[in-house]
Amino acid sequence: MAFLTPLAALLGALAIPIVLLYLLRLRRHEAEVSSTYLWRQIVQDREANAPWQRLRRSLLLFLQLLILALLVLALMRPFVETPTITTGRIALLLDASASMNATDVTPSRFAAARQEALALVDALSAQDSMTVIRVAAVPEVLASATSDRNLLREAILSARPSSGPADWSAALTLAAGGATGVEHFSVVLISDGGLPPDLPAIPGEFRYVPIGQSAENVGLTALAPRARAGEPPQVFVEMTNFGSQTAEVILSLELDGVLDRAERFRIAGGSVQEIVYTDLPGSFSTLSAALQPASGSPVPDYLAVDDRAWAVFTPPGAGRILLMTPGNLYLRQALASLPGVAAFQGQTAAGLPTGQTFDLYILDGWLPEDGVLPPGDLLIVNPPGDTALFRVLGRSLETGNPRVRRDDPRTRYVSFDNVSVLDFNVLDGVDWAEPLITVDGGPLLLAGTVDGRQVAILTFDLHRSDLPLQIAWPILLANLMQWYTPARTAGTAESLRVGETLALNPPFEADTLRITDPDGATTTLRVGEDALIYTGMTQPGLYTVETYARGELIRREPFAVNLFDRVEGLIRPAESLRIGASEVTEAAREEIGQREFWPLLALAALALLTLEWWLYQRRMRLPSPAEVWARSRAKG
Numbered sequence: 001m002a003f004l005t006p007l008a009a010l011l012g013a014l015a016i017p018i019v020l021l022y023l024l025r026l027r028r029h030e031a032e033v034s035s036t037y038l039w040r041q042i043v044q045d046r047e048a049n050a051p052w053q054r055l056r057r058s059l060l061l062f063l064q065l066l067i068l069a070l071l072v073l074a075l076m077r078p079f080v081e082t083p084t085i086t087t088g089r090i091a092l093l094l095d096a097s098a099s100m101n102a103t104d105v106t107p108s109r110f111a112a113a114r115q116e117a118l119a120l121v122d123a124l125s126a127q128d129s130m131t132v133i134r135v136a137a138v139p140e141v142l143a144s145a146t147s148d149r150n151l152l153r154e155a156i157l158s159a160r161p162s163s164g165p166a167d168w169s170a171a172l173t174l175a176a177g178g179a180t181g182v183e184h185f186s187v188v189l190i191s192d193g194g195l196p197p198d199l200p201a202i203p204g205e206f207r208y209v210p211i212g213q214s215a216e217n218v219g220l221t222a223l224a225p226r227a228r229a230g231e232p233p234q235v236f237v238e239m240t241n242f243g244s245q246t247a248e249v250i251l252s253l254e255l256d257g258v259l260d261r262a263e264r265f266r267i268a269g270g271s272v273q274e275i276v277y278t279d280l281p282g283s284f285s286t287l288s289a290a291l292q293p294a295s296g297s298p299v300p301d302y303l304a305v306d307d308r309a310w311a312v313f314t315p316p317g318a319g320r321i322l323l324m325t326p327g328n329l330y331l332r333q334a335l336a337s338l339p340g341v342a343a344f345q346g347q348t349a350a351g352l353p354t355g356q357t358f359d360l361y362i363l364d365g366w367l368p369e370d371g372v373l374p375p376g377d378l379l380i381v382n383p384p385g386d387t388a389l390f391r392v393l394g395r396s397l398e399t400g401n402p403r404v405r406r407d408d409p410r411t412r413y414v415s416f417d418n419v420s421v422l423d424f425n426v427l428d429g430v431d432w433a434e435p436l437i438t439v440d441g442g443p444l445l446l447a448g449t450v451d452g453r454q455v456a457i458l459t460f461d462l463h464r465s466d467l468p469l470q471i472a473w474p475i476l477l478a479n480l481m482q483w484y485t486p487a488r489t490a491g492t493a494e495s496l497r498v499g500e501t502l503a504l505n506p507p508f509e510a511d512t513l514r515i516t517d518p519d520g521a522t523t524t525l526r527v528g529e530d531a532l533i534y535t536g537m538t539q540p541g542l543y544t545v546e547t548y549a550r551g552e553l554i555r556r557e558p559f560a561v562n563l564f565d566r567v568e569g570l571i572r573p574a575e576s577l578r579i580g581a582s583e584v585t586e587a588a589r590e591e592i593g594q595r596e597f598w599p600l601l602a603l604a605a606l607a608l609l610t611l612e613w614w615l616y617q618r619r620m621r622l623p624s625p626a627e628v629w630a631r632s633r634a635k636g
Contacts, residue, residue: 020272059615062223063608070605076203086207088184089129089145091175094159095191095211096136097166098498098568102192104214104302110161111191113211120188121152123238131178137499137538138163139171163305163539164498165565168195172202172579179203181499193574202266202582208577208584215572216243216299218267219306221564223289223495225280226311232282233313237275237289239387241267242461242570243449247301248294251284253277254283264294286542286558288309306569310542310560311495322346322353322374330468333478337363341481349627360484365461377454382461383425389450390457391428398441405436410447410456410479414472421467424460433457433565445476447483456480489513490559496541498563504532508553512548517541537561 021457086116097546100110117132119151124130124147132142152304172187181183185204192212214571222238241247252262267271267273291307293300321343325331335343346353348366350622361374364381368374373387386392402416416437426442433455447456467473489506506513506527509617513525515534518541525532540562547555562568566572576585 010165011068011075050425063611063615067605067608070601070608074599074601074605075630081382086186086188086205087273088127089182090120090124090130090180090188091133091178091185091187092120093135093171093175093187093189093191094156095135095166095189096134096159096161097191098161098163098192098305098563099146099192099194099571100161100211100564101163101219101305102214102298102302102571103304104212104216106572108161109211110159111194113209114156114159114340115326116211118154118191121149121156122148124152130450131175132156132159132586133175134159135166135168135171137164139167139174141174162499165562165568168199172199176202189577191331191574192571193577194570195574195577196567197578198342199579201582203238205579206582206584207544210573210575212571212573212587214243214300214302216245216247216251216301216302217306217571218247218291218293218301219240219303219563219569220291220309221272221290221306221566221569222275223287223309223311223421223562225287225311227282227313232278233280233284234281234317235287237277237279237371239265239273239275239291240566240569241269241271241273242566242572243299245299246267247299247452248297251275252290252292254288254290255281256286257288260287267420278600285313286560287313292573303569304570306563306565308496308540309564310540312542312558312560318356320344321360322347322356322358323362324352324366325362325381326366328381328462330394330462330473331364332363334468334474336476338481359479376383379456379458379480379484381457381458383457385429389432389455390430393426393428395423396426396441397423399439399444399636401440402444403438405434406435407465407500408434410483411436411445411476412479414476416444416472419465419467419470419472421460421465423464427457427459430457447480454484456483487559488559489547489555490557492541495560495562495564496535497565498536498561499559500532500537502537502559504534506532506544506547507549509549510554511550514546514548516544516546556566 041426041594045483092111096110100108100113101111105112110128116327121130126147129145129147130143130152131145132152133144134140142159143152146152146554174464175187180200182204186207187204188207188209190209190211192210211243218239218241220238221240222236224236225233235253237251238514239251240251246266248264248266250262251266253260261277263275265275287310288310292302310404321341322344323331323335323343326348332343332345335341342490344358352361352368358374358376360377361532362379362381363383365384367380367383367385368389370464373389383390383392399421402419404416405411414437421439421444423441424441424444427446430446430448432450433446435443435446437443437445444459445456446459447454449455462468467476470630489504489510490502504513504525511527513524513527513532515525515536517523517536518539523534525534541559544556544558546553578584
């Protein structure tokens with residue numbers, strides 16, 4: 001054993017004044033007198049009491065000297081050398097991804113990782129420093145380049161695992177920043193593995209401390225509701241056994257919080273089980289699936305975070321559609337074949353019907369006489385004149401060289417290579433729209449959002465083209481109907497991933513959004529000119545976004561957030577990692593660290609100080625009336 005501050009031993013000289021206090025202390029004795037005349041004799045005895053006396057045995061003196069010795073030893077900071085993974089400037093990466101919630105080690109992998117981290121802190125020498133980084137979807141620096149063991153311990157003990165994946169590229173970049181101007185730099189990763197294979201090399205040495213023992217885990221990796229024309233909704237469920245043994249599980253399905261069914265499955269190790277349920281009722285909006293090991297199954301499931309999944313069901317289609325056309329059979333037949341829509345035929349001679357509202361208005365070669373467009377979404381085909389949204393400049397015959405926006409969902413799978421168009425209208429004032437299909441003379445299809453509604457324009461007459469005879473026609477119309485579906489504030493109804501960010505699209509009249517997470521915590525966002533981004537999807541479950549206008553709730557929508565990450569579900573601990581071009585295996589304890597004992601010595605001194613105080617108070621306390629009575633009777 002050695003000492004970091006041996007000069008603190010000089011404080012042991014404080015024992016001299018402690019002993020002197022006992023040598024110089026006057027000893028007074030109790031004396032009973034029968035009259036005040038005898039007080040003079042008592043005073044004379046006290047004045048004659050010699051200050052220097054023979055040091056007598058005293059338990060209080062012994063305890064005080066022992067306390068002083070422990071405190072002096074603590075200030076000398078005794079230590080013993082102990083093997084450690086690395087020394088110098090250390091960047092400690094603490095894996096907080098979802099797989100670290102696994103319970104194959106007691107109580108969890110993350111708790112075991114914290115203990116490993118605390119052991120590294122205990123082995124730091126006076127010349128070492130450490131940065132602690134919690135690695136989750138957004139890496140977080142918990143303590144920055146410090147030798148303060150107390151600060152490092154508090155940072156490590158405050159860390160908690162997440163329910164999503166980790167951004168390892170950002171974490172390694174953050175750790176590498178500590179290598180600047182340092183001669184001996186190393187990165188220590190405490191993790192169960194699961195890192196991507198294309199991570200860049202970083203400066204300094206890399207050490208890997210593996211955590212975990214087992215690979216047994218069965219998780220939900222997909223949950224997706226769908227609707228088909230004329231049929232009840234369907235739900236696709238995918239379960240994956242990431243372990244090596246055949247597992248028996250119970251899959252339960254809830255619709256709007258009510259149990260719909262529960263079924264038992266056997267899933268072989270390393271395999272995927274897919275189920276499609278087709279007999280669901282059509283009146284639900286949310287569903288959840290849950291897995292649990294079957295009764296009596298010997299195979300454990302060590303990761304619970306991927307045992308539940310949620311989804312939101314939104315029937316496709318544009319709802320109520322009003323078709324205003326002189327007699328376009330192509331449009332009527334196409335609308336009749338679309339699922340989830342209710343199409344109504346209007347009379348162009350009578351104008352727009354009054355007292356009714358529709359989700360989508362299709363105006364084919366016709367516009368209202370007063371020039372006022374209806375209030376809903378619009379699909380305008382072959383516009384015959386000007387409106388508040390555009391002006392018609394004339395017709396063009398340059399219809400060659402068609403070009404389709406392949407990256408836009410409204411023209412997905414649409415091919416115009418074999419479509420012939422005789423002529424089309426050239427429009428002006430359509431800066432609000434995006435050209436989706438273009439020929440040499442200008443756009444054939446434009447679409448965009450203007451005045452809070454979605455508008456698409458086909459600039460040509462369907463009868464003066466062969467588009468209705470091509471496969472591109474029903475595909476194009478189905479894509480547009482999907483786009484016309486009433487816009488959700490939370491965007492798509494598809495499941496989102498834990499750790500992602502969500503771009504919110506409130507309606508134009510909204511001024512406030514309130515988002516409630518699965519735990520009931522709320523986040524309030526004010527609608528302004530800046531884009532609204534929600535970053536609070538830190539756990540799986542059902543979230544709710546409420547839209548307000550002038551304090552009034554105008555819309556409430558759920559959206560689902562799930563893990564659905566095969567890397568996190570595969571909890572088998574990795575024996576090695578690849579960082580850059582190097583293969584990194586489990587770190588050996590090849591360097592020498594220092595383990596200090598001063599906290600134990602200080603704690604022992606505190607305990608002895610408490611004992612000394614108690615004994616002193618017991619000796620100095622006044623006798624109780626019962627004790628005085630007992631003494632008088634004994635002398636009596």
